[in-house]
Amino acid sequence: MRTDRQIIHMDQDAFFVSVEVRKNPELRGKPVIIGSLSDRGVVTSCSYEARKFGIHAAMPARMARMLCPHGVWVRGNMDEYSKASHEITEILKENVPLIEKASIDEHFIDMTGMDKHFGTLKYARELRVRVMKETALPISFGLSVNKTVSKMATNECKPNGELNIEKPVVQPFLNPLSIRKIPGLGEKSFIKLSDMGIRRIYELAQVHPEYMNSILGKNGIGLLQKAKGIDDSPIIPYHEQKSIGTQSTFKNDSIDLTSINHLLTAMVMDLAFELRQQHKQTACITVTIRYSTREDVTKQASIPYTALDAPLITKAKELFRQAYQKRLLIRLVGIRLSNLVNGFEQIDLYAGSEQQYSLCQAMDRIRRRFGPDAIKPASVINLDI
Known part of the structure; x- marks a missing residue:
């Protein structure tokens, strides 16, 4: 596995809300909440304006109404979201050598070796502009040496942003972040590590592998590797x-x-x-x-x-x-x-x-x-x- 990989992570900003805004521009800038208003309903997605009130996905609708009584509720349409997802995937497939569709609203792109022909960062920016122009949907990206760091970079620059984490600054970028931001870190592992006083990635990266294995098993070793900016997982081609x-x-x-x-x-x-x-x-x-x-x-x-x-x-x-x-x-x-x-x-x-x-x-x-x-x-x- 090459250590000088060039991995782009592209993620739509509040994807479902963005699709609704594209359909109804009057929703732009408002605290939009997608979900059911019934007593048993939950928040399924929300705009960044709504997140300022503490609203998040899977929150009970009743609580969301209390936190943001003036929120604009939209029932949502999965068919439209799926179609928009396919639009984006097709654009990316036509313009990159290797792509993995990680979820309905995010993609990993492997540009390793292509930097010899043109700058990967410049190309990622052009690709982002193209997606936004052709779909009228916002998108952010992170560029780094592997999937974990590029995804974390995207999460740090959203919404409507871009962030390039080159190899020499991977660890300085990761160190101050909360361990909660590590992809794949579940709630139980977060609580266990927090109870041990491990709350920042820098602290996690110092833990001995044998100790991590004793408290979290194989998953603990994987988290330790991610805390050190190590991730050899390959891009899984979309057509496969x-x-x-x-x-x-x-x-x-x-x-x-x-x-x-x-x-x-x-x-x-x-x-x-x-x-x-x-x-x-x-x-x-x-x-x-x-x-x-x-x-x-x-x-x-x-x-x-x-x-x-x-x-x-x-x-x-x-x-x-x-x-x-x-x-x-x-x-x-x-x-x-x-x-x-x-x-x-x-x-x-x-x-x-x-x-x-x-x-x-x-x-x-x-x-x-x-x-x-x-x-x-x-x-x-x-x-x-």
């Missing part, structure tokens, strides 16, 4: 984003559409659970059927980013109806979820269905405790096809 899928071959060829639809429900629920366990979202679903004649038919659809059961089940059944046109016996059905990005909580809280989100969370807790087969739809318990 992993997909997950499953298929079921029937004991006997079947035309029992009711049972097949029940099976599709169970298959989607299993895949969606796996997505949530990986903290990922999907933006593409594919359904395949194989007739008794061995002919395969595949139908695919792009969807708003989600990891919720309900919208995926609905789309899977719709694609199955489109695929099943010959009225022949079916031998196999398969489902694949692709175009995966990180961020289950980040996005599905914004999807407009607190009930669906809460149900999935409750079911996931039971599955994690008692196993993935602990909960199944009643319709598939005795399914035999």
Whole structure:
């Protein structure tokens, strides 16, 4: 792994709010809050003006109303946010050699070696201007020697900023920052380190590796490396984003559409659970059927980013109806979820269905405790096809 890498991290500023402002410029400069106003609702995103009142994502709506009674609430539209995300990704893909889509609103770009042909910082600035010009959406970037430092640089210069952290100043840049700003540092680890008196990155960087391993295990060693500005993780090319899928071959060829639809429900629920366990979202679903004649038919659809059961089940059944046109016996059905990005909580809280989100969370807790087969739809318990 080269030590002189050139990694750009590009992150949209208050992405969902920015999309709403693009649609309705009258919202510009106002404390905009995206989410549900119901008593059980939560804040899903908010403008920087709203953040000045202490509002943040996942905050209960009731508390947000108390902190900012004059806030402008917007329900939000996941379909529009997904489309805007694809707009940005396409622009970046056309202009850089290697790109990773880290989440719906952030990308890593590897420009290592390209600095011999042109200045990476100059190119990053030009790329940022191009994205803003073509999408009318604000974006910030950090440039540094690896993914961790470039992401932290972006976080320090937002909103509407840019920051270049060259190799000689990586440690001086990191040292005074709170350990909370290290990507991947969870709340439990933060509390444990804080109780030990470790609150700044400089203090964390001095801890002996064996001691970090004893208190936080393998994760502790990773955090220690990040505190020292070390991160060898590669850029994962966007077109190689992993997909997950499953298929079921029937004991006997079947035309029992009711049972097949029940099976599709169970298959989607299993895949969606796996997505949530990986903290990922999907933006593409594919359904395949194989007739008794061995002919395969595949139908695919792009969807708003989600990891919720309900919208995926609905789309899977719709694609199955489109695929099943010959009225022949079916031998196999398969489902694949692709175009995966990180961020289950980040996005599905914004999807407009607190009930669906809460149900999935409750079911996931039971599955994690008692196993993935602990909960199944009643319709598939005795399914035999």
